[in-house]
Amino acid sequence: MFPAGFDYHAPNSLAEAVQLMGNLGPDAKVLAGGHSLLPMMKLRFAQPSHLVDLRRIAELRGIRQVGDEIHIGAMTTEHELLHSPLLADKVPLLVEGAGWIADPQVRYKGTIGGDISHGDPGNDHPALMLALDASFVLRGAQGERTVKADGFFLGVYSTQLEPGEILTQVRVPIPAPGTGWSYQKLKRKTGDFATAAAAVLLQMKGGNVATVSIALTNAGPTALKASGAEASLLGKPLDEAALDEAARQAMAICEPTPDLRGDVAYKVAMAGEMTRRALQAAHARTGQA
Numbered sequence: 001m002f003p004a005g006f007d008y009h010a011p012n013s014l015a016e017a018v019q020l021m022g023n024l025g026p027d028a029k030v031l032a033g034g035h036s037l038l039p040m041m042k043l044r045f046a047q048p049s050h051l052v053d054l055r056r057i058a059e060l061r062g063i064r065q066v067g068d069e070i071h072i073g074a075m076t077t078e079h080e081l082l083h084s085p086l087l088a089d090k091v092p093l094l095v096e097g098a099g100w101i102a103d104p105q106v107r108y109k110g111t112i113g114g115d116i117s118h119g120d121p122g123n124d125h126p127a128l129m130l131a132l133d134a135s136f137v138l139r140g141a142q143g144e145r146t147v148k149a150d151g152f153f154l155g156v157y158s159t160q161l162e163p164g165e166i167l168t169q170v171r172v173p174i175p176a177p178g179t180g181w182s183y184q185k186l187k188r189k190t191g192d193f194a195t196a197a198a199a200v201l202l203q204m205k206g207g208n209v210a211t212v213s214i215a216l217t218n219a220g221p222t223a224l225k226a227s228g229a230e231a232s233l234l235g236k237p238l239d240e241a242a243l244d245e246a247a248r249q250a251m252a253i254c255e256p257t258p259d260l261r262g263d264v265a266y267k268v269a270m271a272g273e274m275t276r277r278a279l280q281a282a283h284a285r286t287g288q289a
């Protein structure tokens, strides 16, 4: 299948890209890794008149520590996340998450910015971003704004990005030392999207849950923050009863779409099971299990 015709633009700087997007209007789309956009264009689900390729823009790449945050350029690839010593040290949840995405070929081209901007509830970064309480820097002709991941994802393929705006950077607070982490994902085969997945960050104090963050992938029209499950755990030991209740609370917010990966009941049950497993794995990594 071939996409409809389009004009191709390859700016060398972010300023040039923002100006192009402003001038070209709503029929223009930015091209990052192309692993979601090009299939959609071939299927004619998307027919942009202009593609603005971000690949030449060096300032959109890279992973660096700035104070108590990690800043990641939107064009940083999944492969780069997976092999980043800085992330392995400071935000290992992101390394584990990147390892679950697609396959090495897709990870070599697919970008963190594209994964987030696409607004696909099956993508893994949205839930990772919710769990990490990340923020996104968005740049458009009107200027720059920073928005929280929580609230950014509005629906299937829908985010707070306005036409012409470019996601330039992802900002992730560095979890405190002793924070356990885990991303547990059920998928049918290598390269598949999640049937269901759960991201967890966890801190224990005196044998009880001190802080916990839980987010779900592919369990609804967007990534979901499992706030009820989080609240149910605070101040308690992470025993079987607590895990049961957290899984029950997580399942209660799920509204998955049935597809070849499973019907609604199966997907909801798997979201609960991934929550349970992620909590257990994160607990073991706190060093206080």
Ligand SMILES: Cc1cc2nc3c(=O)[nH]c(=O)nc-3n(C[C@H](O)[C@H](O)[C@H](O)COP(=O)(O)OP(=O)(O)OC[C@H]3O[C@@H](n4cnc5c(N)ncnc54)[C@H](O)[C@@H]3O)c2cc1C
Pocket: 029, 030, 031, 032, 033, 034, 035, 036, 037, 038, 074, 075, 100, 101, 102, 103, 106, 109, 110, 111, 112, 113, 114, 115, 117, 118, 120, 122, 123, 124, 125, 161, 165, 166, 167, 168, 191, 192, 193, 194
């Ligand atoms: C076989 C296969 C398996 C996959 N499995 C998984 C998986 O398991 N988990 C997962 O998370 N993903 C998976 N993906 C998707 C993959 O991670 C994509 O790379 C990702 O969804 C989009 O990133 P991209 O850089 O390719 O963006 P593109 O495809 O280039 O762009 C996607 C959309 O985002 C917009 N966009 C891109 N970058 C920006 C930006 N900086 N600012 C504003 N808008 C932007 C584009 O205009 C487009 O609308 C899979 C893809 C394939 C082909």
